[in-house]
Amino acid sequence: MNTGCKKNFEQLFSKRFPIFKWVITLVLVVILGSCVESASSQEVLMQNPVKAIPATKISGTFAETAPPDVIQALRPSLEGYQPQVSILSPQADEILQDNTVKVQLEVKDLPIFKDPQWQLGPHLHLILDNQPYIAVYNLNQPVVLPDLSPGTHTLRVFASRPWHESFKNEGAYAQTTFHVLTKTEDNNPDVKLPLLTYSRPNGGYGAEPIMLDFYLTNAPLHSIAETNPDDTMSNWRIRSTVNGESFILDRWQPIYLKGFQPGKTWIKLEFLDNQGQPVKNAFNTTIRLINYQPNGQDTLSKIVRGELTAEQVRGIVEPNYTTETPVT
Template identity: 70%
Template sequence: MNSWQKKVLEKFLPERFLIFRWVMILVLVCSLSSCGEKADSQEVSIDHRENSPQISQVSKQFAEVAPPNVIQELRPILEVYQPQVTIVTPQPDEVLQDNKVTASFQVKDLPIFKEPQLQLGPHLHVILDNQPYIPIYDLNQPLALPDLSPGTHTLRVFASRPWHESFKNEGAYAQTTFHVFTKTDDNNPNPNLPLLTYSRPQSSYGAEPILLDFYLTNAPLHLGGKEKADEFSDWRIRVTINNESFIFDRWQAVYLKGFKPGKNWVKLEFLDNQGNPLKNAFNTTVRLIDYEPKGKDTLAKITRGELTADEVRGIVDPNYKFTSTPIPIPIPIPTPSVEKTPQIQPKVEKQRIPETEVPEVSKTKQTLPEQPKLEVPTVAPSPSLPPKLPEIIESPIAEPLTEVTPLPEKAPQPTKPRLGGFFNRRAGRMSTPQAPVAPSSNLPPMLPEIIESPAAETKPELQPEVTPTPESTPLLEKGEVK
């Protein structure tokens, strides 16, 4: 290597080392700042929406999944509230001279109620010592705690959503320690150590996923001083369900699947930086739950998606009322009008009647409904008329009958035959041996038509002029009547 090359290397190598050093310093600063932000955070964001993983296997049997869709839709409605919970009675470190204690509470910035039909709503979880919590939906009714054992007792209370997920804002939790007759060391947690409050799961369930929720007090997320936070900055929660254990390092609600039908036991433990259980009252809790699929309670139906967010919105809003009845009301209103329209159909049936007969007969039938007023009473004596009437029907005069309708002009003619007709009837009765029977059998079916027609009255009046002698009958056949 030449001397000039050595000089170049000696000049540029220190500059490269300086650049490398600055890069390493920047990387360290960024990593430290991120760690500091994690330790100083006061709340843990909860996001189980579309961007979050749908399924995360936490053990061989159990998996973490997203909350039910209806809960995801209703949860933002309650995000506007920051409940502030206060224990009114008993007072901290109060010594009571009775084993029956009455507890009362006060809540600000959160409506406490129960929807009467769905039996859910924002409420309080009240935990005496380390017993299963008692839900409170009415702040006007004090909570009676009878038959307490003598000694020290601790009451813990926090606000909860209708699906039993705790509010985790500052002020949503309250705690008091009191004594019955005397003080003891039991049920007296150290206020300077982190405290784990078990919330869910509890009691019975009718559908999966099942909520796992707890409350933390005096943990790094709630401490303002960094010196004390360093002692428990790496805390964790160990969950054991049916001998399967897994660990959470975040404080938020978790929904799990994998429970077996029947009895299941759940254990929660608070672990320190070394992964050991932290000794403090209530930091290790075990609960027994009963899982029976296809449950009929409201929470089970919400979990399975059988109820919509609109149907159960009343559990988060006391002024909301689901109105499902107006939808079917307008449906029966138009139906009666549709049922009345078939009454027009009988008109179509009447129009089919004229198809069966000849148009000429139809004309006569059109007059028939008007003629029954003049029917049989006037024509009843017609059987006494001579049987020669059917012969006139066969004569060609039957066609011009329609033309003869204006015969009122020949009114003087019918007046004369009335006298002759009257005597002819007597003559006909006397001269019965003549052969009137033979022509009577010719056209008997046409008689009702002549009887019903108005011209039938004039015809018998015209006939008597020719009837006195049998020889005049052929003249009628020739049409000489005109």
């Protein structure tokens, strides 16, 4: 390159270089800004609370249906009660020196009785550890639990309607943990965590629909999730599995299912957190085996099938009720 051309090129470059440098700077700023925006978007995404898994419609082999007509007709007779349940003995954290335990219960604001004709009435469901419940109709005598294994045990009890649906008002549930001879780590739920208590289905059935019912303790209201995104339990769900078919419940109320085949059926209930993961606490996952044999002749089966009227069996909700005999 000759001297003149070289001089002209240097003059041109010197004039254009500030513009070139400005363009390079602008490109770098845009690139860095995109990186910061991308990083910020990822950070916001990570901070957003995980939405709870939605409730699912019950479909497949089983279907949800309305409660039997007779039960709906009898239910108002018990709506005025707010049962208050207490465990008088054994006391909380008591160490017993005998493996035969006498349980004394108390209930206020609910008559506990069994109609002599229909063999049903308001009662208590008493659960030792995670065993099937014991129906208690008489509070004058203690419930005797023989031959308990040494170690820690937990009693749970709640008030129940004659058709085994739990009362869910404040105070209808009581719980105590005690020890036979010594303390162990078993059967000792964390009182700070939500606790799921399985109630029904249980035992044998002679008619469908069959009620699914449970009790919840320390489960926060769903509305808390809207005000406290850090709460990991407020969007809880209950996963129910019946013979391998699962559905998700987001409400605490009994449901009635139909579609059962004669014979044995297994049911599993699990308490799930906001992310759909089982909450690790004693008794939060429970499996029961029931036996459905159609055409059962017990009172509840006849009520479910509509073979008895509400007036005929009203004595199971009103202890002093007497059926009027029509005059001929």
